[in-house]
Structures are given as C-alpha cells and as structure tokens.
Amino acid sequence: MKGNHQQTAVDTDTTPQPKKRKNISTDQWTAIAFLVPSLVMIGVFVYGFISWTGYVSLSNWNTLAPDFSFAGLSNYIRLFGDFRFQSDLRNTLFFTVFFIVGVIILGLGIAILLDQKLRGEAFFRNVFLFPMALSFVVTGVIWQWLLNPSTGFNDFLAFFNIRPLWYTDTNILAGFQWGEIEFGIPVAIFAVVIAAVWQMTGFSLAMYLAGLRGIPDELREAARVDGASESQIYRKIVIPMLKPITFSVIIIMAHISLKIFDLVYAMTGPGANFVTDVPGLYMFETTFRGNFYAQGAAIAMIMLLFVAIFIVPYLWNSRRREN
Template identity: 70%
Template sequence: MKPKTKKRLSKDRWLAFLFILPSIILIAIFVYGFIAWTGYVSLSNWNSLVPDLSFVGLKNYLFLFHDFRFQADLRNTLFFTILFILCVLILGLFLAVLLDRKIRGESVFRNIFLFPMALSFIVTGVVWQWILNPSTGVNLILHKLGLKPMWYTSVSVIPGVEWGKIQFGIPVAIIAVVIAAVWQMTGFSLAMYLAGLRAIPEELREAARIDGANEFQVFTKVIFPQLMPITVSVIIIMAHISLKIFDLIYAMTGPGANFVTDVPGVYMYETTFRGNFYGNGAAIAIIMLLFVAIFIVPYLISSRKGGES
C-alpha cells in the first residue's frame, strides 16, 4: 500500500473517531457513569432526604431479600415473565402461521394485530384497567350472567405454598396484567415470525412433503427449526420488557392488595421518590439491571461470536 493511501486511511479513521467521540463521552457519563453512581449509592446509608454516603456494604441488599414486599415482587416478576413470554410466543406463532397462508385481507389483519404496539404501556394500562374493572366494562355483562370475576382485585395465589415470608405460586391478579401485556406485544412476535416464515424457501417444504412428511411433520421438522433464532430473539426482547416493567402495572393496578401485582420497578419508584430511601431504591435498580443482564449479556456474546465466525 502506498504511503499516501495509508496516510489517507489513518486520517479517515481519526475523522470517524472524532465524529463519534461526543456520543462516546455522553454515553460514558449518562449511562455507565450513572450506573456506577447508582451502584455506589446502593452500598451507602443514604436513606433519607439528607445525603449520607457512608459505606454500609450489602446492608441494603440484605434488607431487600428479607423484605416481604420484595420477595412478593420477585415472585410476581417470575410468573409474569413466564406467562408473558409463553403467551406472546404461542399467539404470535399461531397468528403468523395463519397469515402465512396468504388469506384474503391479510394486510388488514396484520395492521389490526400490529396496532396495539403503537400505544404506550400507560395507555394500555388505563384501557385494560377499565375493561377488567370489577364494576365497569365487560364485567357489567358478566354480572348479569351471574358471574363475578375478581380480575386484578383478587389476592389469591395458586397453589400458595409457603416460601419465606410469602405464598409462592401464581397470583391470580397478575393474570390480568399478563393479558394486557400480551395484547400489546403479540403483534411484535407476529411480525418477527411472519418475516421468518416468508424467508423459508418453499423448496424445503416441498422436499419434505415428497419424502412423505405430513403437514405437522413439515412444521415441526423443517419450519420450526428454521425459526429458532427468531424465537430466541423474541424471548430476549420480551424478557427485557417484563423484567423492567413499570408503566403498565403502575397505570393498571399499582402494587395491588398484599402486593399481588407489585414488581421491582414500582417498588423502586415508590421507595426512591416517595419514601426517600435512596440506598434501598438504588439497590433495587441494580438488582433489576442484573436480572436484565442475565438475559442480554449471553445473547450479545453469542451474537458477537456468530458474527465473527
């Protein structure tokens, strides 16, 4: 390579670096710098309006894991995440398979299913709070039929096994929140799966049929394995949403009676900005970050290795 060409490449690299340098600085300060500050506060005794940054180690974390409300939050987050991801995957795949048959009015149905994604979780929470309210919405019809659904006002936990300070199981009230979340995010799963289905060559399906496979075998042995990368991506994205969910639950139910619909995001908000327990609130935020990192970091590492190979 000629010296002039090398000099030009070096100049272009430095110029490109200078262009992205402001973004690097801002991200370093307002993302990673604030994460580090939150971690530092979580190890301090700052639990009042007066700042107290004296080091207390893991005191705030130990308090949380012995706290009834935070134990309930972990239970609610676990079952909300499982139910939410399963329903989004199953419904999204089912609808994508139906639309992949190129039915009449496909674009209309596709837009109908995608429309909820245009709404914020705040709007979704308000709407479904009205729909599932025991005294309004569809429940007026159910009451006339002799049914009295509790929806998100129930404090029942199924099966309700004693675990620590809480009953471990699926809170009945959290199912109402799952319904609202699935209604909004199924369109995303549908779009992902539909794109994946349309990318599978028809020759693969025909080859399987020629070999004697029925339609169920074609789907399970040929189509679904091709959709596994999309399934993993949807799981990661939905898990990221569910683990840091706040606005939907805050608008729809709040913490709920006996904290049956409470989640770490709501607890962190009320602890930090209403109770002024900044050390405890920062500890909750760090725990939420770690939960999300458990899903995101392995996925990013595997994606990077796949891209390099």
C-alpha cells in the same frame, strides 16, 4: 564482470527500510469527531450513572440529607428479607413466564395463519401490529377499565353469573409459605399478563412472519412429496427453523418483563397485598416517595443484574456467530 558484481550486491541488500506512516484521512477524522460526543455521553449518562447507582446502593443515604458512609451489603440484605420485595420477585417470575409463553404462542400461531396467503392479510397484519404503536401507559389505562370488576368485560360476563375479580383478586394458586410470603401464582397477575401480551404479540408476529417468508418453498414441497402432512411440515421443518427467532423473542420479552413499570403503574399499582407489585414500581416509590435513596438504588442494581443475566449471554452468543 565488475559491474555484475556490483549489481549482485545491490540485489542482495536486506537492510530494513523504514515503514511509511499512514496519515489519518479527513474522512476518518470527521468520523471520529462525530463519534466522540456520543461515546462521551454514553460513558457519562449510562455507565457513569450505573456506577453512581451502585455506589449509592452501598451507602447509608436513606434520608433527604445525603449520607455516603459505607453500609456494605446491608441494603441488599434488608431487601431480600422484606415482604414486599419477596412478593415482587414472585410476581416478576410468574409474569415473565406467562408473558413470554403467551407472546410466543399467539405470535407464532397468528403468523402461521397469515402465512396461508389469506384474503385481507394486510388488514389483519395491521390490526395485530397496532397495539405496538401505543405506550404501556395507554395500554394500562385501557385494560384497567376493561378488566375492572364493576365494568368492562364483567358487564357481559354478568349474564352468565360470572364476575372475576381480575387485578383485585388476592388469591394465590398452589401457594405455600416461602420466607415472608405465600409463594405461588398470584391470580391478579393474569390481568397484567393479558394486557402485556395484547400489546407485544405484534412484535413476535412480525418476527415470525418474516421468518416464515424466508423459508424456501422448495423445502415444503420436498416434504409434501415425501408424504409429510402440513402439521408434520410445521412441527419438523418450519418451527425448528424458527428457533433463532424464538430465542430472540424470549430475550427481548424477558428484558421488557424484568423492568416493567409503566403498565403496572397505570393499570393496577402495587395491588392489595402486593399481588401485582413489581421491582420497578417498588424502586420508584422507595426512592422518590419514601426518600430511601440507597435502598432504591439497591433495587435498581438488582433489576440490572436480572436483565444482564438474559442480555449478556445473548450478546456474547451473537458476537461469536459474527466472528
């Protein structure tokens, strides 16, 4: 009886036991050791430099001699009242719109054609993907010659008595006075759009083609059994299912267009009356040729803000889907 009483006392003992400390394994320390240099480099050369650029944009450093005295938002206010920067915002707006629309329409259209199991599909797929292997500088030089008013395509169009000015055209379509500039569609920007779409259509083609190949054939067969035509199948089933891909293409192409520099620099430069100028080119010339470091930093921060407007919601939405 006494033994049973002692056994019960032992069983009902609720004294908290000390938790065992988990030691970090050698593999975990190795992983941390590999990650730390990358994290430090990112912290210094990405976020550190962004912070430094923001700090310089609020200073009076607009000469060769550093001047870090606080200037507030004066550099930003001066920019938004500047004729060239207003032209850059106009050009970027229309370039982004036409560039994204062109890449989506051509990429989706070609992907649908290649999805028909045509003979020589691999050859045509490589042809459309090839421009992505080139840099924007090479693309700019090629299209500068092709769209030169005195050579290139105009040698052929001359037989029809047509000679477009391409990127040298200073006309503004549907223009009206807005601030310091004539707000409308710069005709010259279409030349840059053509070159950019030619290079980046392969990217959207690859994404759309992968999406089309991922749609089960059973869905299409079921729609055909119900009497749907091929056009109805694509309009009401296939294309709606490609919306996530379209959203990704829009985000990536918007990111490229908002910070475009090398293509414009190699192909047209600012253009007459700044009809093909973009913020990236203005920032380069302001900072490294004009030595207006604070104003150049302000342009860079505005470009970063424009890119963040597209990228941050996309990353946030992707994170919510994963959770």
